[in-house]
Amino acid sequence: MMYGYEWDTTTWLTYTISILPIILIGLTVTLKAAAAGFAIALVLGLVFALLRRSQVKLISWTTAFIVEFLRDTPLLVQLFFLYYVLPNFGIVMPAFLTGALALGLQYAAYTSEVYRGGIEAVHHGQWEAATALNLTRLQTYRDIVIPQAVPRIVPAMGNYLVAMIKETPVLSVITVLEMMGLANMIGERTFEYLVPLTLVGLIFLLLTLICSAGLHRLQKALPKAGIPLR
Amino acid sequence: MNEKTDTPLIEFSDVTKRFGILTVLDQFSFSVAKGEKVTLIGPSGSGKSTVLRILMTLEPFQEGRLTLDGMSYHEPGVGGRFQASEKHLRQIRNHVGMVFQSFNLFPHMTVLRNIVEAPIRVLGMARAEAEARAIELLQMVGLADKKDHYPVQLSGGQQQRVAIARAMAMRPRVLLFDEPTSALDPQLVGEVLSVIRDLAHEHDLTMLLVTHEMRFAREVSDRVCFFDKGRICEQGAPEAILGAPKNERTREFLSSILS
Numbered sequence: 001m002m003y004g005y006e007w008d009t010t011t012w013l014t015y016t017i018s019i020l021p022i023i024l025i026g027l028t029v030t031l032k033a034a035a036a037g038f039a040i041a042l043v044l045g046l047v048f049a050l051l052r053r054s055q056v057k058l059i060s061w062t063t064a065f066i067v068e069f070l071r072d073t074p075l076l077v078q079l080f081f082l083y084y085v086l087p088n089f090g091i092v093m094p095a096f097l098t099g100a101l102a103l104g105l106q107y108a109a110y111t112s113e114v115y116r117g118g119i120e121a122v123h124h125g126q127w128e129a130a131t132a133l134n135l136t137r138l139q140t141y142r143d144i145v146i147p148q149a150v151p152r153i154v155p156a157m158g159n160y161l162v163a164m165i166k167e168t169p170v171l172s173v174i175t176v177l178e179m180m181g182l183a184n185m186i187g188e189r190t191f192e193y194l195v196p197l198t199l200v201g202l203i204f205l206l207l208t209l210i211c212s213a214g215l216h217r218l219q220k221a222l223p224k225a226g227i228p229l230r
Numbered sequence: 231m232n233e234k235t236d237t238p239l240i241e242f243s244d245v246t247k248r249f250g251i252l253t254v255l256d257q258f259s260f261s262v263a264k265g266e267k268v269t270l271i272g273p274s275g276s277g278k279s280t281v282l283r284i285l286m287t288l289e290p291f292q293e294g295r296l297t298l299d300g301m302s303y304h305e306p307g308v309g310g311r312f313q314a315s316e317k318h319l320r321q322i323r324n325h326v327g328m329v330f331q332s333f334n335l336f337p338h339m340t341v342l343r344n345i346v347e348a349p350i351r352v353l354g355m356a357r358a359e360a361e362a363r364a365i366e367l368l369q370m371v372g373l374a375d376k377k378d379h380y381p382v383q384l385s386g387g388q389q390q391r392v393a394i395a396r397a398m399a400m401r402p403r404v405l406l407f408d409e410p411t412s413a414l415d416p417q418l419v420g421e422v423l424s425v426i427r428d429l430a431h432e433h434d435l436t437m438l439l440v441t442h443e444m445r446f447a448r449e450v451s452d453r454v455c456f457f458d459k460g461r462i463c464e465q466g467a468p469e470a471i472l473g474a475p476k477n478e479r480t481r482e483f484l485s486s487i488l489s
Contacts, residue, residue: 226337
């Protein structure tokens with residue numbers, strides 16, 4: 001029994017039906033973690049990309065170092081560090097927040113490279129025209145460069161979203177009870193792993209298929225020349 | 231040309247510009263009076279486009295002094311000797327506009343939005359006022375009916391006319407044309423030149439034009455300067471330079487371009 005639900009392991013069908021409510025509770029946690037992590041990655045990735053392009057060497061080098069560090073260390077290590085080591089320095093965060101933050105940080109490092117590629121692909125003539133019209137650097141990024149970069153970065157961003165969704169089970173190691181962690185617990189208690197794990201696998205498959213289809217539509221809907229942000 | 235005013239609006243004194251080990255402008259001195267229309271001609275790599283790009287603050291330079299209406303392009307005490315803050319450069323840019331060889335319209339914006347963007351964002355103009363003025367400018371370049379089109383829907387000549395309207399919307403005192411017709415199909419050159427010709431009648435507007443259209447240069451400019459190897463070899467009234475050049479290099483260049 002878990003969360004007040006009894007499990008009936010007589011057949012695979014009754015077993016599936018009896019564990020489904022719990023797995024769906026886990027699904028909401030999975031979705032929340034992925035959404036929060038991706039939101040952090042989208043915003044912070046852009047910040048990293050812009051800082052890395054700063055004309056002040058100290059800023060661009062520091063940012064490059066941080067991005068490389070985040071990319072080149074395992075998510076699992078980062079999670080353990082944030083959850084089990086930081087409290088030693090007086091920083092205690094709830095498990096879910098820690099998980100979302102770790103996902104967001106690591107994926108921000110990936111998305112910053114996507115942003116950087118998208119921004120660099122915008123023709124330098126656009127920068128020159130913006131300068132000739134006396135737009136500030138910030139206005140040039142916001143109104144000219146980033147709107148043109150958006151259609152180019154959507155496909156790669158979509159890949160990272162799908163990858164991140166599939167990576168959420170790793171949060172179970174810091175006690176976030178998402179879908180995979182719950183399935184594992186059910187298996188530990190009933191000694192029947194096949195059904196819960198298959199169910200979770202199928203739900204992940206469904207999730208990523210929906211995401212891919214949505215992204216494909218978004219990609220088609222976006223004008224290739226870019227979208228004015230305001 | 232000198233009857234227009236006494237003090238020059240633009241003054242290069244001994245400006246040296248290097249790209250790495252390549253010296254593009256070598257102790258370059260040059261001045262332009264207010265309202266003057268000057269055409270820069272010469273072989274590619276002779277530094278004429280660089281003069282425009284330096285004036286537009288798109289390129290820094292290493293030595294010498296450049297002023298626009300008395301304002302130096304370098305700010306004393308900022309960084310090295312030949313530097314200026316972004317704030318200072320923006321003050322200079324307020325007076326200068328540029329039309330590029332490759333048009334450089336913003337592809338994600340309509341024609342109208344391309345024109346009103348900077349007046350609204352930079353000059354703080356009200357949208358209604360900016361749009362009214364943009365329509366006027368579009369009428370001037372003969373494209374008022376295209377205001378809701380995107381650049382990709384226009385021909386090269388039309389795009390360049392929009393780019394001219396966009397530059398004029400910022401009310402520049404100096405307008406720079408960097409080979410404005412070089413990227414165009416021959417049959418589209420005329421429509422762009424006729425717009426530039428109209429602008430040349432504006433008494434107060436100072437124009438610097440880099441072009442290979444010699445007949446046009448003769449028609450619109452007060453002065454023609456022949457560039458070679460980062461210096462002006464010969465300059466003077468268009469009839470003199472294009473009709474009876476004294477310098478050997480000028481003669482060679484003109485005969486090569488006319489043949």
